[in-house]
Amino acid sequence: MTGRLGRVCRIAAVLLVAVACQSVPARASGPFPGATARGSGVVTWAAGADRLGEGTADSAYRLVLHTSVGGSDLRIRLSNAFGDRPLTLDSVYAGLQSEGAALRPGSNRRLTFDGARTVTVPAGAVAWSDPLPGKVPAAVNLVVSLHTPDAAGPATGHGMAMQTSYLARGDHTAEAGAANWTGTTGSWWYLDAVSVRPPNAATGAVAVLGDSITDGWQSTTDLNRRWPDYLARRLGGAGTAVQGVADEGISGNKVLADGAGQSALHRLDRDVLSQPGVRTVFLFEGVNDLKAHTGVTAADLIAGYREILRRAHAAGKCVVVATVGPFEGWSEWDPVGEAVRQDVNRFIRTSGEFDAVTDFDRTLRSPYVRERILPFFDNGDHLHPNDKGMQALADSVDPGSLDCAR
Missing domain, CATH: 3.40.50.1110 (SGNH hydrolase)
Incomplete structure (x- = not known):
């Protein structure tokens, strides 16, 4: 590495700052595993991915997020960017928030991945869901519920969501009610983007x-x-x-x-x-x-x-x-x-x-x-x-x- 960026890395090394000099590419890199597929619409929500504590087995997350643009064919992107082992999610749903962890009746629907209900995301990769038929409004609280049967090791997510989401033990992703979602979290787990196809x-x-x-x-x-x-x-x-x-x-x-x-x-x-x-x-x-x-x-x-x-x-x-x-x-x-x-x-x-x-x-x-x-x-x-x-x-x-x- 040469020039001013190389100088930045040398300065940081002297000061013991953790600068990933070898990770700063000299030119745009190619697609990483699971990169966006052609024709996948327009991003309506996203959150920067980071390491987020340790994954725990048999955990469910009901993640609340706010859409920007509306459209049809909703897709979500799951991230294992910071994982050191494959991440399996065996049940993933998307619906609209009613209040707290409760969903609007009839809005909660299962997402699939290449036609399957279960997806395993390799370490360092992301995975997009299949398009979900139907419309998603702009400026609405969308709720993505997911369950992992055997998560362990470093988890990927977004630490400071400024949004309350909900936790459960066991798989309660299909439930519209809030009874089993008794825990709360201020982070978004394993989810880093949502797209729709605008009209x-x-x-x-x-x-x-x-x-x-x-x-x-x-x-x-x-x-x-x-x-x-x-x-x-x-x-x-x-x-x-x-x-x-x-x-x-x-x-x-x-x-x-x-x-x-x-x-x-x-x-x-x-x-x-x-x-x-x-x-x-x-x-x-x-x-x-x-x-x-x-x-x-x-x-x-x-x-x-x-x-x-x-x-x-x-x-x-x-x-x-x-x-x-x-x-x-x-x-x-x-x-x-x-x-x-x-x-x-x-x-x-x-x-x-x-x-x-x-x-x-x-x-x-x-x-x-x-x-x-x-x-x-x-x-x-x-x-x-x-x-x-x-x-x-x-x-x-x-x-x-x-x-x-x-």
């Missing part, structure tokens, strides 16, 4: 590659107030071809270094470029790189952005980039990191290299102390927006900038 064949999606702000930290749990949720609602009434939204934020994530989730560079293919119907990548990451005191410079971070841009363009996707927001008052803020942020934002605003720019820094910052988030948008930690700030971010995105073709 209009021209409909596409945007995948948002981000960190805890995109993941929705400090937004209100169970109310779908992450900024990509607000964006999905805007797009639903905007009349543009981009209607699907895949929220690929992971709390603590960095562009350059593995740690809280694999780095944006490392997970780009799996979490973003493989998602069905994605037309545009929205890149909003960098604050965790520059506030971590690892010696990452503006040039290093810009090199990472350019690598994402190059690989996304090679895959035929447009790239919209957002400026890095203010965070003075956060415990890790210092003048050195602030100087890097300003340099990075200057590049984003003026380089002309991206297909479009959204100025989240300008949206969030105080007009009096520009290094700080506006108090009205501050949840209190001086980094993460509250619900009003999340909505302001979504409102600052030009829907037309996402409706892009290459």
Whole structure:
């Protein structure tokens, strides 16, 4: 590895930061096992995959998620990306939420995989279900219930869902009632994407590659107030071809270094470029790189952005980039990191290299102390927006900038 990305890896090694230098590809990699099949529709929901504790045998998960675009032929993607052994799921259902773990009567239906009720996902791979006939509305709480008879070892999922889902012992996936779903979880297990076939064949999606702000930290749990949720609602009434939204934020994530989730560079293919119907990548990451005191410079971070841009363009996707927001008052803020942020934002605003720019820094910052988030948008930690700030971010995105073709 040469150039600026190689320098990032050498810096991280000296500082004992766990950077997956050998995992950052020099060019876009080919499909990983179980990658999206042709004609699989448009992603309506997604969550960045990460290692999620240990799998347990005879466990059932009733996972609640919120759709963006509506359509027919629902498919789900199961992930064993971080597993060290095959994962078997012997019963998988999808329905619509009524309240809590209870489903709307008649909505819960079995999903199959190549015609079979059971699927075994190899370690490191994903698997798509067969299309489920019927329509799924936009902006509805979909519930995916799954049972694993013998799970063990590292589990794959999404740790910070900002959504209550439900747990059971034994296989209760076919039940519409809530009686046996007595446990709760704030994570999504083994599920990382859902797609539908929208009525209009021209409909596409945007995948948002981000960190805890995109993941929705400090937004209100169970109310779908992450900024990509607000964006999905805007797009639903905007009349543009981009209607699907895949929220690929992971709390603590960095562009350059593995740690809280694999780095944006490392997970780009799996979490973003493989998602069905994605037309545009929205890149909003960098604050965790520059506030971590690892010696990452503006040039290093810009090199990472350019690598994402190059690989996304090679895959035929447009790239919209957002400026890095203010965070003075956060415990890790210092003048050195602030100087890097300003340099990075200057590049984003003026380089002309991206297909479009959204100025989240300008949206969030105080007009009096520009290094700080506006108090009205501050949840209190001086980094993460509250619900009003999340909505302001979504409102600052030009829907037309996402409706892009290459």
